[in-house]
Amino acid sequence: MLIKIIRFLRGYIVFTVVGSYPERMINLFNRSGVNYWDLLPEEDCYSGKMLLSDYRNIRKIARKASVRLSSKKRVGLPFIIKKYKMRKGIAFGGVLAVLLMIFLSGFVWDVKLNGVQRLEKNEIYNALSESGLKVGAFKGAVDFEAVERELVLKVPEIRWVSINALNSIAEVEIKEKFSKPAVKKGKYPCNLVAKCDGIITDTLISRGTCKVKRGSAVAENQVLVSTVVEGTNEMLDKLTYVHSDGKVYADISEKRSFNQPRNRTLLIPKKNYIDKTELCFLWFKLPLKINSSDNELSSGIFYAERLKLNGITLPLGINRLRIYGFNKAIKKVNKEKIKILLKKKAMLSEAFNFGNFKIKNKKYSFTELKDTIHLNAEYIINKNIAVKKRVKVE
Amino acid sequence: MKKANKKMNSLPIEFNYNLPIIELTGNRSAMVEGSTGVLHYGSDVIRINTRKFVIAFSGRGLSIKCISPTCVIVEGFIMNVEFIN
Numbered sequence: 311m312l313i314k315i316i317r318f319l320r321g322y323i324v325f326t327v328v329g330s331y332p333e334r335m336i337n338l339f340n341r342s343g344v345n346y347w348d349l350l351p352e353e354d355c356y357s358g359k360m361l362l363s364d365y366r367n368i369r370k371i372a373r374k375a376s377v378r379l380s381s382k383k384r385v386g387l388p389f390i391i392k393k394y395k396m397r398k399g400i401a402f403g404g405v406l407a408v409l410l411m412i413f414l415s416g417f418v419w420d421v422k423l424n425g426v427q428r429l430e431k432n433e434i435y436n437a438l439s440e441s442g443l444k445v446g447a448f449k450g451a452v453d454f455e456a457v458e459r460e461l462v463l464k465v466p467e468i469r470w471v472s473i474n475a476l477n478s479i480a481e482v483e484i485k486e487k488f489s490k491p492a493v494k495k496g497k498y499p500c501n502l503v504a505k506c507d508g509i510i511t512d513t514l515i516s517r518g519t520c521k522v523k524r525g526s527a528v529a530e531n532q533v534l535v536s537t538v539v540e541g542t543n544e545m546l547d548k549l550t551y552v553h554s555d556g557k558v559y560a561d562i563s564e565k566r567s568f569n570q571p572r573n574r575t576l577l578i579p580k581k582n583y584i585d586k587t588e589l590c591f592l593w594f595k596l597p598l599k600i601n602s603s604d605n606e607l608s609s610g611i612f613y614a615e616r617l618k619l620n621g622i623t624l625p626l627g628i629n630r631l632r633i634y635g636f637n638k639a640i641k642k643v644n645k646e647k648i649k650i651l652l653k654k655k656a657m658l659s660e661a662f663n664f665g666n667f668k669i670k671n672k673k674y675s676f677t678e679l680k681d682t683i684h685l686n687a688e689y690i691i692n693k694n695i696a697v698k699k700r701v702k703v704e
Numbered sequence: 705m706k707k708a709n710k711k712m713n714s715l716p717i718e719f720n721y722n723l724p725i726i727e728l729t730g731n732r733s734a735m736v737e738g739s740t741g742v743l744h745y746g747s748d749v750i751r752i753n754t755r756k757f758v759i760a761f762s763g764r765g766l767s768i769k770c771i772s773p774t775c776v777i778v779e780g781f782i783m784n785v786e787f788i789n
Contacts (some may be wrong), residue, residue, distance in 0.1 A: 333743055
């Protein structure tokens with residue numbers, strides 16, 4: 311393969327030999343050190359290949375051997391150069407492309423994270439960027455071992471990290487730490503007490519002595535399940551202290567209050583938006599569209615588009631920032647609409663706060679004031695009210 | 705004189721009599737070391753001159769793969785090797 315490349319770079323000629331004694335020519339070539347190969351006998355001639363430099367000097371030998379040489383095909387770089395000699399731009403472009411490739415291969419084009427399962431990728435990207443490893447960083451200036459050490463210190467959940475800078479892509483291999491198994495604390499004696507006032511509806515006790523019955527009312531901090539357990543038949547006089555465990559369900563009353571002013575401040579988006587576009591090439595950013603906005607209230611959406619080739623992200627792309635302006639407007643809302651809004655707020659709150667509990671009853675009442683309208687919501691919820699309270703045994 | 709002869713005999717035979725070395729790889733390739741030139745080159749017959757005799761390879765699809773002033777490699781289906789004095 312290497313020989314083929316060298317031959318191509320030096321240029322060679324496919325030649326044919328016609329004559330009475332081609333063997334004589336072969337011997338003369340050997341004696342004069344002419345390099346040729348693939349000399350094959352054909353019907354009435356011989357064909358072979360020879361380097362361009364040798365072909366220029368064999369005319370004399372051919373005449374001596376009384377054979378006629380003719381070139382059939384010219385292959386190699388010298389002939390390509392000759393062909394495009396007049397088109398200097400191509401050569402210039404080729405040289406420029408090679409130089410550009412050499413220059414660009416010195417930078418990090420993309421940073422890839424492998425092995426991330428639970429951690430936030432953005433957090434790791436930020437940590438890497440702070441340590442100097444980011445898109446557009448000069449590879450020679452990045453101390454990969456130092457970046458690895460810093461990353462482990464910055465993100466303590468990382469167990470092991472290795473950065474492989476293959477070509478222009480930095481692949482960060484990450485192993486996350488194993489999460490600690492939850493330690494079950496169940497050895498100390500404890501009571502189950504009521505978290506709040508309520509009426510008991512159901513008890514599911516796995517350990518301890520139940521002190522309440524269904525339908526009984528309990529106050530906050532009242533003992534529901536006692537740690538003290540009386541002995542069995544053989545040891546009647548002996549008391550043991552256990553780690554009480556279980557669930558005690560009770561109906562409890564909850565109150566929530568929501569308010570809504572009669573006048574609502576609305577942010578109305580303007581019809582026009584402003585686009586800011588910039589061309590990104592490694593670390594360099596060239597603004598393509600510059601627009602100024604005089605909006606006090608504005609919100610933007612950022613898009614980053616990167617050029618991809620065969621799944622490889624190239625360091626060339628466009629960043630777009632679309633800015634929407636808003637107008638502030640105060641609008642008086644009628645009573646019915648406010649009530650609907652308040653109900654929606656209440657329902658949202660229920661979904662977030664009582665999502666896991668059973669709401670047995672709910673009642674909404676509205677109070678109208680001069681500027682605002684209040685919604686008072688009363689709920690009866692069924693939930694587990696038992697909480698563990700440690701008992702000191704002396 | 706006898707001592708000189710003994711010394712001569714202890715050397716390999718090719719050094720004693722300027723004989724060519726022929727290395728055959730099956731019937732597909734033959735390397736001749738000690739050639740002095742090609743006498744005939746055809747796809748059926750290749751004749752190679754050495755100092756002592758002419759070696760003729762006959763067969764089909766014969767070609768010279770590589771050639772240097774003292775060495776020739778013949779490739780193809782060699783059917784016959786002949787030594788002509």
